[in-house]
Amino acid sequence: MNVAVAARPVLRVVEHHVLVYRRTWRGTIFSTFFSPILFLAAMGIGLGTFIDDANPEGIAGVSYLAFLAPGLLVAQAMQTAAFESTYPVMAGIRWLKTYVAMILSPLGTRHVAIGQLIWVGLRVTLGAVVFVVVMAVFGAIDPLRGVLLLPVAALTGVAFAAPIQAFAAAQKNDAPFASLFRFVIMPMFIFSGTFFPISQLPELLQLVAVLTPLWHAVALSRGIALDVLDPALAVVNVSYLTALAAAGLVASFRTFGRKLAE
Amino acid sequence: MSTPSDAPLVRARGLTKRFGDFTAVDAIDFDVQPGEAFGFLGPNGAGKTSTMRMIGCISPVTAGSLVVLGMDPARQGSLIRGRLGVVPQQDTLDMELTVLENLLIYGRYFDLSYAEARRRAGELLEFVQLADRAADEVEPLSGGMKRRLTIARGLINEPDLMLLDEPTTGLDPQARHLVWERLYRLKKQGVTLILTTHYMDEAEQLCDRLVVMDKARIVAAGSPRSLVEQYSSREVLELRFADGSAPDLSGKLDGFVERSEQLPDRLLLYGPDGEATMEAIHGLGIRPLSQLVRRSSLEDVFLRLTGRTLVE
Numbered sequence: 001m002n003v004a005v006a007a008r009p010v011l012r013v014v015e016h017h018v019l020v021y022r023r024t025w026r027g028t029i030f031s032t033f034f035s036p037i038l039f040l041a042a043m044g045i046g047l048g049t050f051i052d053d054a055n056p057e058g059i060a061g062v063s064y065l066a067f068l069a070p071g072l073l074v075a076q077a078m079q080t081a082a083f084e085s086t087y088p089v090m091a092g093i094r095w096l097k098t099y100v101a102m103i104l105s106p107l108g109t110r111h112v113a114i115g116q117l118i119w120v121g122l123r124v125t126l127g128a129v130v131f132v133v134v135m136a137v138f139g140a141i142d143p144l145r146g147v148l149l150l151p152v153a154a155l156t157g158v159a160f161a162a163p164i165q166a167f168a169a170a171q172k173n174d175a176p177f178a179s180l181f182r183f184v185i186m187p188m189f190i191f192s193g194t195f196f197p198i199s200q201l202p203e204l205l206q207l208v209a210v211l212t213p214l215w216h217a218v219a220l221s222r223g224i225a226l227d228v229l230d231p232a233l234a235v236v237n238v239s240y241l242t243a244l245a246a247a248g249l250v251a252s253f254r255t256f257g258r259k260l261a262e
Numbered sequence: 263m264s265t266p267s268d269a270p271l272v273r274a275r276g277l278t279k280r281f282g283d284f285t286a287v288d289a290i291d292f293d294v295q296p297g298e299a300f301g302f303l304g305p306n307g308a309g310k311t312s313t314m315r316m317i318g319c320i321s322p323v324t325a326g327s328l329v330v331l332g333m334d335p336a337r338q339g340s341l342i343r344g345r346l347g348v349v350p351q352q353d354t355l356d357m358e359l360t361v362l363e364n365l366l367i368y369g370r371y372f373d374l375s376y377a378e379a380r381r382r383a384g385e386l387l388e389f390v391q392l393a394d395r396a397a398d399e400v401e402p403l404s405g406g407m408k409r410r411l412t413i414a415r416g417l418i419n420e421p422d423l424m425l426l427d428e429p430t431t432g433l434d435p436q437a438r439h440l441v442w443e444r445l446y447r448l449k450k451q452g453v454t455l456i457l458t459t460h461y462m463d464e465a466e467q468l469c470d471r472l473v474v475m476d477k478a479r480i481v482a483a484g485s486p487r488s489l490v491e492q493y494s495s496r497e498v499l500e501l502r503f504a505d506g507s508a509p510d511l512s513g514k515l516d517g518f519v520e521r522s523e524q525l526p527d528r529l530l531l532y533g534p535d536g537e538a539t540m541e542a543i544h545g546l547g548i549r550p551l552s553q554l555v556r557r558s559s560l561e562d563v564f565l566r567l568t569g570r571t572l573v574e
Contacts, residue, residue, distance in 0.1 A: 008373065009340075016367050020358045101354040103320060105371035105419075106344040261320050262281070 009107045013115020014122070016098070021123075031083075036076055036131045040138060043195070044068050059197065062226055069140040070225035071194035073131050073149055074156045074217040077124045081157040082164050082185050084120045086177040089168040092116070093259050103260050113169075113256040117161055117249060124157030125150060141225055148224050156217040159241035162248025169255035188214045193222075216240045269332065271296055271423050271454055272317055276326030279312045286312040288478035289326060294423075299445075299455040301472035303465045303560065305570070308475040310458035311351060314427045317456065318348050331422060344372060347421030347453075351428050353412045355400045361387070361411060362396040365418055372419040379418065386414035390444060406437025413444060424448065426457040430464060442467055462560040474560075474567060481567045486560055493566045494558040495520050495532035499539045501550040502528045509548050518542050523565055530565075532558065 048064035059067040092099035092112075099112050131153075132146040141149075168177070191201065192214035198206050209215050216237040223229035270293040279287040287309040294300045302310040315321035317330055319339035328335055330342050356364050362383055369379025387393040390410035400408065409429065416424060429445065430438040445468055449455055459465050465472050466486045474482040474489070482489055503509070508529055511522070515531070518539040523530040529550075533539050536555030543550070564570075 009371075012370050012373075015370055016356075019363060019367055020356065023358055096357055097352060097354040098356050100350065100352075101356070101368070101415075102371060104318065104343065104346075104348040104350065104354075104416075105368065106340040106373070107371050108340060261322070 009111040010114045010118065012107060013102065013111055014119050016102070017115070017119035018122075031080070032127045033130050036072070036127070037134050039072060039076075040065070040069060040131075040134055040140070043072070044138065044140065060226065060228070065138060065140050066226065067222070068195065069135045069138070070149060070221040071218045073128060073135070073153055074221045075189050075192075075194045075214060076131060077128060077153040077156040078160045078214055078217070079185060079189065080124050080127050081120050081159075081161040082181065084123050085116070085161040085164040086168045086180065087174060089116065089165050090171065090174050090177075093169055093256075094173075099256075099260055109257040109260045110253050112260070113165065113249065113252045116165055117158060117245075117252070120161040120165075121154050121158045124161075125154045128153035145225065145227070149221055152217065152221045152224060155238070155241050155245070156214075156221075159213055159217070159244040159248075162245045162252060164248070166248050166252035166255050169252060169259050188212050193218045213241060213244055269296075270294055270329075271331055272456070273329045274313075274317075274326065275328075277313070277316065277323065277328050278325040279309070279316060279321065280324045285478050287316070290473075290475075290478075290480045292473055292480065292483065294454065294456055296454055297452050298470045299449050299457070299468050301465045301469035302456075302458040302475055303460070303462070303469075303472050303564070304458075304475035305460055309478040310475055311427055313475075314425055314456070314458055318346060318425050319343050344419065345422045347416035347419065347424040349409075349412050349416045349424070349426040349429055351431070353408045355408055355411060355415070357399070357401050359400065360396070361392060361398055361400060361403070364400060364411060365415055368415045369418045374418070382418055382420075383414075386417055389417075389447075390414045391440070404437070406433050406440060409433060409437070409441055410444065413441070417448075421453070423454045423456065426455060428458055428460070430459075430461065438464075462564070465560055472560075474564060476564075476568045482563065489560060489563045490558050492563075494562040496534050496558060497532075497536035498556055498558050498562060499531040499533070499536040500528050500554040500556065501531065501543075502552045503550050511543075511546075511548075514546060515539060515542055521566075523562075530562070532562065 044065035048068065051064040052058065058064070102112050103109055128150050132141070132149055135141045136143040136146055164180070167180070171177070191205065192198070192209050192212045194214070198209040198215065201209060220234055220237040223234060272292070272294040275291050276289045277287060277291070278285070278289050290313070302313060304310050312321065316323050316328060316335065319330065319335040319342045322336065331345055333342050335342060356367070359367065365383035365386060366376065366379045369382060370376070374382070384393070387396055390413055392407060392411055392414070395403065395407070400411065403411065413429070426445070430441050433441065442464070445455065449468070455468070457468065469486060471485050472483070472489070473480045482493060484492065508524065518535070519531045519533045521532040523532070531539055540553055540555065
């Protein structure tokens, strides 16, 4: 089948999200633009000054800001992806039922699921562009190298978005989302190597940390940013995140299909 | 439009829908002909919506056969949906978009160019009398306006067949009449309509032919007039008595009353001539609190077929 023809219904779903975002983007300015700036300034520069004073050799040979920024980039991607794949999916299926309206047209439930995922990928990438610009302004990265981080952020976003949208579609109400953020996203944000090397953790927790998708995203992002990429590890990181995205998408075919067209 | 004019647009044989152990639609047969307005009449839970969702290629058929526009919903659902206009029970409008944008993006789902979608949206907003609200948000619109917008949305692809699931439920009388009037115009234009309703007057106003559904089955089929003729009398005399004082009329009104129905609040006497029946009752010295002679309606048909009123 012609790829362009097959992709068309998915693009229509993405188009819907873009159209809605044109009306709602103002509400996301803080989370997309200011929050990363504040975080980088407070942690990277504020806290970073203390850390750098205490460790003249730096962490992994660089300033705390340079160490933190690429990790924070993907952690931010994770959070945006998690948010955009929970409440909006619940709204599309149950609250506003915009997905229900879609499948009354030639669009099918899989188009809706893929379109949603692609949209979140775009949303995350948009946030990552802003973040990388801020990193460059703060001198945390060379702008050209920063461009290489964008696909990492996008992959991270999709890797989290896919299984989360599958989960979100299966829920009757939004109560489980709070638990997801509290018990899954937040601990990962803190303990997956974003703010400090996981070698600081007890050995057992190190093992757990290495199994989290965010650790793989951080390793990849930091490896590229600091130019210390281990190719073998990078293959593992990319494979892990890609597999998560693929498995999540397949799962969301099931849950979207069941909730929208039973 | 490409369907031969004599072939039914929808043909169902033994059509069945089950959710686990629950049978929502139990082996029903019906045909919908081009150009007609076809109704599913029945109380909530009768299986109307499940039937509509199968025709709309949203919900898979459990058993039996269903052909829509000459195609198989299981294999050609997307193609079929491309030629349907669907007005679901809930409006499912996009509250984050304007009235016009709701139509534009919906046109895009049907692969219209923006220019074409814009042209059609303009015409449709005129048709449903919302042209002056095009740039407004959807949220503050009244229920009737939202309904009309949903109808306009369902027409954006110039469908061969329109599916309307309870098009006026929840609307005030004025809004209902406006919706009916628009649907009547569509019918005049030759659009085939399938609608579900639990309103008798709606079915009588709009449907050329209808099936009465109860407990997942079709219990009667025909035109509103033929159903009334077949299952009810020409006229109905409605009597109200003071609490519990309904007199025993059995055997006293032979020749006037073919059948009677005792409801909690009134007694219905079915016969060819309500006035004559009333005189006969007065002749017996019985004085009801109130009396009303009216023409028999689908409500009476439903009562006859199921022993229950439609909307409690």
